[in-house]
Amino acid sequence: MSWQWFHRLGSPRWFYHNSARWLAWLCPIAAAVVLGGLVWGLAIAPEDAKQGNSFRIIYLHVPASFLALAGYYIMAIAGAVGLIWKMKLSYMVMKSAAPIGAALTFIALFSGAIWGKPTWGTYWVWDARITSMLILLFLYLGVMALQYAYHSIDAASKAGAILGLVGTVNIPIIYKSVDWWFTLHQPATIKFTSAPSMHPDMFQPLLVMIVGFYLFYAVALILHTRSEILRRERKTSWVRELLNEKNQDVADKKVGKS
């Protein structure tokens, strides 16, 4: 009895119907938090003493990097849940999480490059964290490419889940080894200006932005999963009924207008 919620969660139909209700709440909250954080960070927070206004890109860069890494674990855990409990829905979540995570990793790398030009004088350096992010992007691209390569949805999901798990085991090893590699080859010309203790006036909007990005991630994941559900379940009767209702609504409106 106590596991009923878990089994219900595995039903794509149940998720599709209920996520519409969650989104009605989640969307406005996420938009409000992100907008609030952006205004606070970009307009109200004080200017950095050394970097001037260019430091403000941190309000996009750091939350995106956070979610890029967290997104990989969300994807891998969803895949593991699919492998263990044979849950169709979690495979759909896994497939949806891959492109979102890859996009966030790309945003983190891109905003970092833009930020690097005024602060370090170059778009790209082989810094440990940057290199790790690049490898993370490759890991995401690998999972996506593997899923697109299979025609059978079942094989694509399971293969992607296994690759995600292998990546999960490897991520700490890759991060540690890249860290270690960087201390060996550290370029002498670059000095990191990020102070270990940020001023609270700058730090608080960053926290808001991180929370905002988590909410935004949840919204994006749910939306993506909903469209994936419709695509995979398009032959089931409930999706057909849903489509018929929609078409009926559109037709009714057209009739009403004319």
Added chain:
Amino acid sequence: MASSVNSGFLAWLRRDLLLAYRRRGEAASPLVFFVMVSTLIPLGLTPESARLAEVAAGMIWVMALLATLLSVDGLFASDYQDGSLEQLLITPQLLPMPLLGKITAHWLTTGLPLTLVSPLLGLMLSLPASGYLPMICSLALGTACLSLTGAVGAALTVSLRKGGLLLSLLVMPLYMPVIIFGTATVTYAIDGLNWLPPLAILGALFAASVALCPLAAAGGLRITSAN
């Protein structure tokens, strides 16, 4: 039970070595690739031995990685095509042990020859004398890691028509720690530092790969066979 575990390992090791022996030309191609690419480096970079010596360790490692990547594609391909992979999957043996036998055969036919040829390439790229022993040790351990990790990628892509390119996409990020510690072993020795710590880490990576990769490869093969 113990004997059946061993027999699975040894039988598949022997079979794959025999197959490699009968297709000697095929088995030699990664080795030829390894040697040929090394002639491109002086042509593309510089024939000056001082500058070649700087990049020799890294270049030899990158070429060893690419040569392994090219050959690991075929690890399960012919078995998948002629149906013996399906026979393997329905045997009562534990699947990881025969796979470990196949991977060992792959290492013996690619990683080990690459390791043995590497002093010749070191000579051509004017690697400093103190780098030879660390290079041989690190390549022997490192190529084993590459074969083991590559087997997981090969298992996941065996049923795909154009799996080779995809395989390198999947496996390349996982190879990064191996190449970092492999080149570190050689550069440490050239710089006169103690080169055993990075080699020990390479050994740890090898131990972890031996334990985990056959399991992951077995999981991958079960999926691709069901497809």
